[in-house]
Amino acid sequence: MRPRLQHLRIRRLAWQIAALLVALAATFALLRAC
Amino acid sequence: MRYTRTQASLWLAAYVLVVSTPLLAALAGPLPAARGFVVELGVALGFIALGMFWAQFALTGRFRAVAAAFGMDAMLQFHRQAGIAAYVLVLAHPLLLIAAQPDFLEFLDPRTSFTRAAALYAVIGAATLLIVTTLHRLSLGLPYEWWRRVHAALSAFVVFVGLVHVLRVAYYMADPLRQALVLAGTSATLGLLAYTRYLRPYRLGRRPWRVALVRALSGDTWSVVLEPVGHGGIAHRAGQFAWVSVGPSPLQAEQHPFTIASAAAAGGPLEFAVRELGDFTSSIGTLTIGEKAFVDAPHGAFVLPDDASRPLFLFAGGIGISPMMSMLRTLAQQRDARRVTLFYASGDAEHRPFSDELEPLGGQLELRVVAIVERPPPDWRGEAGRLDHDTLMRLLPAPDPDGDYLICGPDPMMDAVEAHLLECGVAPDRIDSERFNIA
Numbered sequence: 001m002r003p004r005l006q007h008l009r010i011r012r013l014a015w016q017i018a019a020l021l022v023a024l025a026a027t028f029a030l031l032r033a034c
Numbered sequence: 035m036r037y038t039r040t041q042a043s044l045w046l047a048a049y050v051l052v053v054s055t056p057l058l059a060a061l062a063g064p065l066p067a068a069r070g071f072v073v074e075l076g077v078a079l080g081f082i083a084l085g086m087f088w089a090q091f092a093l094t095g096r097f098r099a100v101a102a103a104f105g106m107d108a109m110l111q112f113h114r115q116a117g118i119a120a121y122v123l124v125l126a127h128p129l130l131l132i133a134a135q136p137d138f139l140e141f142l143d144p145r146t147s148f149t150r151a152a153a154l155y156a157v158i159g160a161a162t163l164l165i166v167t168t169l170h171r172l173s174l175g176l177p178y179e180w181w182r183r184v185h186a187a188l189s190a191f192v193v194f195v196g197l198v199h200v201l202r203v204a205y206y207m208a209d210p211l212r213q214a215l216v217l218a219g220t221s222a223t224l225g226l227l228a229y230t231r232y233l234r235p236y237r238l239g240r241r242p243w244r245v246a247l248v249r250a251l252s253g254d255t256w257s258v259v260l261e262p263v264g265h266g267g268i269a270h271r272a273g274q275f276a277w278v279s280v281g282p283s284p285l286q287a288e289q290h291p292f293t294i295a296s297a298a299a300a301g302g303p304l305e306f307a308v309r310e311l312g313d314f315t316s317s318i319g320t321l322t323i324g325e326k327a328f329v330d331a332p333h334g335a336f337v338l339p340d341d342a343s344r345p346l347f348l349f350a351g352g353i354g355i356s357p358m359m360s361m362l363r364t365l366a367q368q369r370d371a372r373r374v375t376l377f378y379a380s381g382d383a384e385h386r387p388f389s390d391e392l393e394p395l396g397g398q399l400e401l402r403v404v405a406i407v408e409r410p411p412p413d414w415r416g417e418a419g420r421l422d423h424d425t426l427m428r429l430l431p432a433p434d435p436d437g438d439y440l441i442c443g444p445d446p447m448m449d450a451v452e453a454h455l456l457e458c459g460v461a462p463d464r465i466d467s468e469r470f471n472i473a
Contacts, residue, residue: 010108014115017050021086022123024054025078028061033071 042104052092053085059215060206069135076130077206079123084196084216086120090189091223095230096277096333105335107468114168121165124158124192150202157195164188179288190227193220235284238328241265245280245325246303248318251387254310255353256318257295259303260327267301268331270294272338272364273357273440273468276331278306280321284328290314293356294331295388297363298338304329307387309353336468338364339438345373347433349451351421351443352380357468358442359388366398374399377429379406379421379447383414404429421447426454433458441467 057078068074093113096106104112131138144151164185167174171181197220200207207213247259260278261267270276277289296305310316338361339346350358355378365374380386392403405416406425419425421443433439433455441451448467455465 010111011115013046014112015119017046018086018116018119018123020050021053021082022079024057025082026075028057028078029071029074031061032065032068032074 045104049089052089053082055088055219056081056084056200056216059212063209063212066205066208072130072134076127076134079130080127081200081206083120083123083127084193084200085219086116086123087189087193087196088219088223090117090120091193091226091230095226096234096330105468106333117168118165121161124161128154128158153195153198157192157199160188160191160195164192186227186231190224193223196220232285234330235328238284238330241328243267243304243327243329245321245323245327248321248323250319251307252389253385255385255387256308256310257387258292258306258308258318258321259296260306260329261303262301267299267304268329269300270298270304270332272298272360273336274332274334274360275357276304276306276329276333278327278329280325280327282326288314289330291333293334293360295356295359295363297360297367304331307353307356307359309387334468336440336442336466339440339466341438342370342372345375345434345437347430347437347439348374348376349421349439349441349443349447350376350378351447352385353387354441354443354447355386355388356442358440359391361440362392362395362399362401366395369398371400374401375404376401377404377406377421377451379443380408382409383407383411422450423454426451430454431458433460435460435464437464439465441465 060078060081090113093109093116128138128141140146142151142154167176167181167184167188171178176184197216200216201213204213207216242263243260244263245258246261247257249257251257268276273293275291275293278292279289281288292306292308294304295307296303308315308318310318336357346361348358348361358376358378362374362376364370365372376392378386378389378392386405386407389405392401395401396403406421407414407416407418408420410416410418417425417429437460439451439455439460441448452465452467456462
């Protein structure tokens with residue numbers, strides 16, 4: 001694995017994508033509930 | 035080969051697409067009656083979690099095209115974080131549903147359906163075990179190969195139960211087309227697992243290698259040369275690594291990631307430098323000539339930069355010298371004229387694999403070697419200390435912004451070198467690094 005900076009960058013990227021996916025799920029729920 | 039922004043963005047877009055497939059499938063076609071926001075969110079998170087679990091199999095399948103864009107180590111790190119995120123979503127799915135509508139507790143009630151309740155408890159347990167055994171593998175004392183098998187079995191179980199759950203609930207996935215899509219997605223991921231764990235080893239088994247030479251390099255480090263038997267071997271670049279297994283069959287033998295120390299080549303024998311670290315590596319000296327071996331290679335994106343007009347700076351700590359040796363030997367073979375500076379740090383003067391080869395290489399290359407030893411003997415003429423901030427300030431106060439910087443060694447060393455280079459204004463894309471122990 002890469003040094004700290006690279007690690008933090010990948011970790012951040014993974015959680016940013018997870019947040020994007022949760023936002024997608026929330027949009028789905030909004031579309032369905034409205 | 036470092037990734038380009040376009041390549042990386044395309045792969046990330048593909049990842050998001052794969053993960054959102056079950057959710058998009060739910061929206062495609064006739065829709066069932068709408069429920070409240072929280073219920074729909076809970077359901078949507080369940081679909082996302084299933085998609086994330088699918089993608090997990092592709093992330094660790096050692097697929098060269100993907101790994102070349104990011105580096106295998108980065109992929110594993112991403113897999114790890116995505117796994118934790120998927121687990122959070124798996125838990126959020128029932129919690130949100132039950133919070134919004136307590137009737138959903140019925141799913142977990144064995145009196146309503148014993149099989150369903152048992153399967154759902156089992157899948158939550160399996161997902162929890164997946165996370166705990168991975169994050170605490172070392173403190174739990176789980177051997178790597180044992181963990182790898184359990185990890186594959188547990189994740190296959192989670193995905194399988196996820197599929198059955200979606201098909202049985204059949205609220206969104208009620209029509210055959212959408213059911214077929216979810217079935218296809220799950221089958222594809224389980225297929226990937228079968229490919230990685232069985233088909234690839236089987237194919238490796240048809241291209242065997244043999245141990246051709248084992249010699250002690252220095253102290254606890256051994257050089258192992260493997261040669262192809264009945265085939266031409268593999269083409270690799272300087273700095274790449276291989277998954278090596280020794281034994282009669284690649285299906286049974288444990289695989290270990292070893293960096294190739296020999297020069298880049300289109301085929302032929304491969305040399306690996308192996309340090310005695312754990313269970314398997316400790317027995318490396320007992321390998322016998324002629325023993326059968328299997329090589330899954332080449333892997334890794336930590337390679338010799340192509341541009342010969344830029345000066346090259348290599349930072350090696352201990353066994354991290356292996357990829358650097360491959361690079362130096364390659365440069366010597368190619369009569370490359372670029373300026374190379376090698377910072378070679380080690381604990382003591384005896385444990386410096388390949389140090390005897392660096393001098394003759396210096397005659398063929400524009401090579402300057404800076405040897406740094408933490409516990410130097412009285413007659414030591416190189417640098418004393420560690421490759422840390424202070425040493426770097428002294429030895430490399432103004433790094434050339436036009437250079438390429440490659441780092442391989444223990445974490446504290448890599449962190450120190452990276453921080454120093456960035457502080458001195460070297461662009462991040464000129465710095466490449468790899469931790470040796472990716473397991």
